[in-house]
Amino acid sequence: MDTDLLKEFLIESTESLDKLDQLFLELENNPSDKDLLNSIFRNIHTIKGTCGFLELVKLESIAHKGENLLDSLRSGRFNLDQAISEALFELVDAIRQILGQLDADNTEGTADYSKLEEKLCALNDPTRSSTAADKNEAEELEKEFQRILAENVAREAGKTPLLVQENVPVEAEQIESKKQSNAADLSLRVDLHLIDSLLNLVSELVLSRNQILQITKNMNEGSLTRATQRLDQITSQIQEGVMKTRMQPIKNVWNKLPRMVRDVAKACGKSVVLETSGEETELDKTVIEAIKDPLTHILRNSIDHGIESPEKRAAAGKSGDGLIKLEACQEGGFVVIQVTDDGAGLNTGRIKAKALEKNLVSQVQISRMSDNEINRLVFAPGFSTAESVTNISGRGVGMDVVRSSIESIGGSIDLSSVSGKGTCLKIKIPLTLAIIPALLVKSAGKRFAIPQNTLQELVRVTIEDFTKSTKEVGKKRFFDFRGKLMPLVFLNKTLSIDPTDAPKEAVVTIAVVQAESGVFGLIIDEVMDNEEIVVKPLSKQLKSIRYFSGATILGDGGIALILDVNGLGQEIESTSQQQGASVEAHSEQSKTEVSEFIVLSAGNNRRVALPLSNVSRLEEFENAVLEMAGEQCVVQYRGTLLPLIDIGSILHSAKDRTGNLSVVVVHSEKKLTGLVVDSFIDIVTEVPGMEIKGGKAGILGSAVLQGKVTDLIDVQALFQGGINASGE
Amino acid sequence: MPAENSFEENLTQHVSFRMGREEFTINVGDVQEILNSASLSQVPTSSKTIRGLINLRGQIIPAIDLSERLQYEGTISEQPMIVVVRDGEEIAALLVDEVGDVLSVDPSNYESLPPTLSAVLSKCSKRIIRSQSKVMLELDVKAILDFDGRDNA
Numbered sequence: 001m002d003t004d005l006l007k008e009f010l011i012e013s014t015e016s017l018d019k020l021d022q023l024f025l026e027l028e029n030n031p032s033d034k035d036l037l038n039s040i041f042r043n044i045h046t047i048k049g050t051c052g053f054l055e056l057v058k059l060e061s062i063a064h065k066g067e068n069l070l071d072s073l074r075s076g077r078f079n080l081d082q083a084i085s086e087a088l089f090e091l092v093d094a095i096r097q098i099l100g101q102l103d104a105d106n107t108e109g110t111a112d113y114s115k116l117e118e119k120l121c122a123l124n125d126p127t128r129s130s131t132a133a134d135k136n137e138a139e140e141l142e143k144e145f146q147r148i149l150a151e152n153v154a155r156e157a158g159k160t161p162l163l164v165q166e167n168v169p170v171e172a173e174q175i176e177s178k179k180q181s182n183a184a185d186l187s188l189r190v191d192l193h194l195i196d197s198l199l200n201l202v203s204e205l206v207l208s209r210n211q212i213l214q215i216t217k218n219m220n221e222g223s224l225t226r227a228t229q230r231l232d233q234i235t236s237q238i239q240e241g242v243m244k245t246r247m248q249p250i251k252n253v254w255n256k257l258p259r260m261v262r263d264v265a266k267a268c269g270k271s272v273v274l275e276t277s278g279e280e281t282e283l284d285k286t287v288i289e290a291i292k293d294p295l296t297h298i299l300r301n302s303i304d305h306g307i308e309s310p311e312k313r314a315a316a317g318k319s320g321d322g323l324i325k326l327e328a329c330q331e332g333g334f335v336v337i338q339v340t341d342d343g344a345g346l347n348t349g350r351i352k353a354k355a356l357e358k359n360l361v362s363q364v365q366i367s368r369m370s371d372n373e374i375n376r377l378v379f380a381p382g383f384s385t386a387e388s389v390t391n392i393s394g395r396g397v398g399m400d401v402v403r404s405s406i407e408s409i410g411g412s413i414d415l416s417s418v419s420g421k422g423t424c425l426k427i428k429i430p431l432t433l434a435i436i437p438a439l440l441v442k443s444a445g446k447r448f449a450i451p452q453n454t455l456q457e458l459v460r461v462t463i464e465d466f467t468k469s470t471k472e473v474g475k476k477r478f479f480d481f482r483g484k485l486m487p488l489v490f491l492n493k494t495l496s497i498d499p500t501d502a503p504k505e506a507v508v509t510i511a512v513v514q515a516e517s518g519v520f521g522l523i524i525d526e527v528m529d530n531e532e533i534v535v536k537p538l539s540k541q542l543k544s545i546r547y548f549s550g551a552t553i554l555g556d557g558g559i560a561l562i563l564d565v566n567g568l569g570q571e572i573e574s575t576s577q578q579q580g581a582s583v584e585a586h587s588e589q590s591k592t593e594v595s596e597f598i599v600l601s602a603g604n605n606r607r608v609a610l611p612l613s614n615v616s617r618l619e620e621f622e623n624a625v626l627e628m629a630g631e632q633c634v635v636q637y638r639g640t641l642l643p644l645i646d647i648g649s650i651l652h653s654a655k656d657r658t659g660n661l662s663v664v665v666v667h668s669e670k671k672l673t674g675l676v677v678d679s680f681i682d683i684v685t686e687v688p689g690m691e692i693k694g695g696k697a698g699i700l701g702s703a704v705l706q707g708k709v710t711d712l713i714d715v716q717a718l719f720q721g722g723i724n725a726s727g728e
Numbered sequence: 729m730p731a732e733n734s735f736e737e738n739l740t741q742h743v744s745f746r747m748g749r750e751e752f753t754i755n756v757g758d759v760q761e762i763l764n765s766a767s768l769s770q771v772p773t774s775s776k777t778i779r780g781l782i783n784l785r786g787q788i789i790p791a792i793d794l795s796e797r798l799q800y801e802g803t804i805s806e807q808p809m810i811v812v813v814r815d816g817e818e819i820a821a822l823l824v825d826e827v828g829d830v831l832s833v834d835p836s837n838y839e840s841l842p843p844t845l846s847a848v849l850s851k852c853s854k855r856i857i858r859s860q861s862k863v864m865l866e867l868d869v870k871a872i873l874d875f876d877g878r879d880n881a
Contacts, residue, residue, distance in 0.1 A: 200786075203786070204786050207786065446770070446772070495772035495773055496772060496773060497772050536787070536788045538788075539788075539789060539790040539818065539820060539877075540818065540873070541777075541778060541790055541792075541873070541875055541876060541877035542771060542774060542778065542790060542877045544876055544877070544878055545771070545773055545774060545877070545878050547772075547773060548771070551781060551788045553783055553786060553788065557783055558769065558783075559769035559781050559783055559788060561771065561772075
């Protein structure tokens with residue numbers, strides 16, 4: 001057997017099979033669509049034709065039976081029904097099995113397909129179809145006659161594979177396939193390794209270009225400058241072009257999924273519809289290979305555990321068909337893939353129980369976790385909550401393996417879930433070999449790169465202004481940035497490269513960056529230059545360090561780490577988990593801070609203040625997350641319910657609330673309450689002057705702070721009052 | 729020994745190197761190249777096992793302090809020699825004190841690992857080999873590269 005020809009055949013036939021899967025699925029929904037039937041017939045016919053050349057007897061035989069059946073269908077002798085549909089899918093699987101065998105050892109394998117062939121023949125009988133019951137005898141005879149004729153012709157033709165078998169229909173086929181092959185002439189098959197080495201050379205070229213640009217920057221040779229500019233232009237264009245050669249639309253992965261979803265849903269006794277969008281989004285070929293399995297697993301999980309049975313769905317008022325949405329889009333240097341189902345959502349209680357049972361977390365740790373954090377435990381190794389571990393989603397290696405597969409290509413995965421409504425998995429994958437614009441900076445003598453797409457602004461302030469505009473709340477530092485409090489991250493401190501966080505220069509440089517958790521200011525020592533850098537992934541041992549998303553080689557051959565702003569942004573979250581500690585720390589210092597007040601506006605531009613030592617955090621909540629617990633307005637906050645008190649209403653001058661709520665979270669003896677205010681004004685260290693005691697409940701009195709009349713909030717009273725109001 | 733030459737087809741080649749006072753080996757197939765020196769770029773918040781990153785002709789690879797990795801007594805010198813190893817697509821640089829000769833070893837001189845080996849050494853070694861009247865560990869590159877480089881201190 002000619003191995004080159006065989007290889008070609010395998011590649012093309014596999015593509016045909018994938019197409020067939022799709023077509024069969026469509027056919028199920030449009031059983032009498034003539035174009036579909038013709039298209040399917042052509043595909044099988046092509047496979048069967050080449051089989052003759054390559055002497056693939058088994059394959060030819062089953063393809064032939066399938067072809068007959070399809071011919072009957074497209075001629076309208078009878079219609080598609082459930083049994084035929086199943087048989088056709090079986091046919092595709094059988095062909096796939098043989099192709100797999102051929103790929104492995106050049107043989108058709110030892111499996112016996114006679115049962116399948118019998119089934120296909122039996123189905124190719126108009127008298128068994130329910131719609132045939134109405135036909136009269138003459139038509140039945142006619143059909144029988146046609147069928148026998150077709151079989152005879154086929155049997156004859158089977159002996160001489162090189163002959164064209166059915167004259168009239170095939171002419172049309174030939175013209176069609178000619179048209180198709182013209183389209184095929186416009187594309188090439190290229191060895192992946194060749195493209196890989198081209199791509200490597202291109203990135204080396206980019207580095208060389210950067211070097212040359214750097215050297216010639218300071219020279220003033222006219223012709224050299226022009227030549228360098230030309231080199232720059234051409235390099236960029238080559239870079240773009242070569243990267244494009246490896247990019248493929250994600251639908252190349254997705255086209256197999258509808259079939260899988262159908263099979264799994266059937267096996268689970270559920271009904272699921274798969275909706276896709278963004279299938280034209282392009283990904284590098286290696287990435288496409290890497291996400292196939294994770295996506296498959298996620299979908300299987302979703303169908304098996306997420307989507308409820310039709311009865312449960314009906315009981316919950318949902319539509320009988322479960323919906324899974326598969327979306328892809330490009331965001332900056334990433335491709336974002338989202339899998340959303342409208343099933344039952346994650347069972348946080350069960351996850352909690354399993355995690356404790358498997359000793360993945362301690363009781364103490366889990367009591368501090370928010371629901372989201374508990375849900376994320378499904379990614380921990382050795383975790384599986386399936387009561388009955390099914391064949392479908394496997395045992396306890398699931399989401400952990402999914403996450404490491406995705407992380408191995410430099411991506412990340414996260415999930416969110418609403419009980420009863422559904423689950424959403426979000427996968428972010430960097431475009432490999434991305435060449436991204438970045439800002440080079442220096443901190444503690446080391447060079448780092450900040451991706452431009454995360455950078456909003458650069459701010460430089462003198463030390464005096466910096467100290468004036470920085471406030472400390474809890475254990476966090478904030479910078480008063482155009483009226484908003486922006487959390488600060490000191491890069492040197494976070495990376496432990498310089499223990500103090502006092503700025504060294506006379507000027508403080510802040511990079512205002514946008515992370516998933518929000519905007520924050522990154523304090524660095526020095527800004528260097530804007531540059532296009534080649535992103536090189538970190539080795540697997542370093543991938544788990546959340547502060548870096550990769551590394552790059554600079555013009556002088558040195559290495560700069562690329563900062564991951566999302567990882568750095570998590571610093572802001574984690575310090576607040578030490579709330580308990582910071583509360584103690586503050587009460588120790590309460591002597592010196594007794595005259596530090598936080599000033600806010602509440603209820604129609606009135607000013608209120610309370611001692612800073614009572615303040616844990618400043619938060620913002622959307623109006624939508626407010627809920628009622630009995631008579632008390634609350635919001636879900638870090639795993640507990642935070643009672644909210646509207647300061648404005650205490651002052652009897654409440655404003656109508658729209659949009660986001662600014663809330664000051666105060667603590668007293670480990671209890672928390674949220675005070676709803678209008679906005680934050682300032683933090684002052686003053687001795688309050690001219691106090692007038694008494695007033696409404698919850699107010700200590702009035703004083704003058706910053707030259708204005710300010711009501712001082714009685715925090716203790718609020719806590720006591722709050723408890724009484726809700727009847728505890 | 730002359731007898732070894734007649735089994736040339738079966739001989740395996742090993743790169744030998746010294747850490748402290750002991751010698752170790754790695755199969756030649758796992759070694760890409762040897763470097764006399766390289767400039768290291770440190771990675772903040774990484775463990776001591778990773779001394780930094782090296783730019784190897786455009787590829788950024790980790791420089792692994794082998795004595796830290798194997799929890800071996802003593803430290804690698806400040807001017808280490810570098811054994812660049814490969815496991816499939818992954819490449820890394822192992823820092824050692826000194827690289828020695830390439831040894832040819834007949835499989836009859838293989839021995840299994842003694843049970844007295846530390847857990848880390850056990851995991852990162854394939855077998856013991858005898859050569860030129862010395863007894864040395866043959867290290868397993870795949871196992872050596874399998875660790876988390878974060879500093880958990």
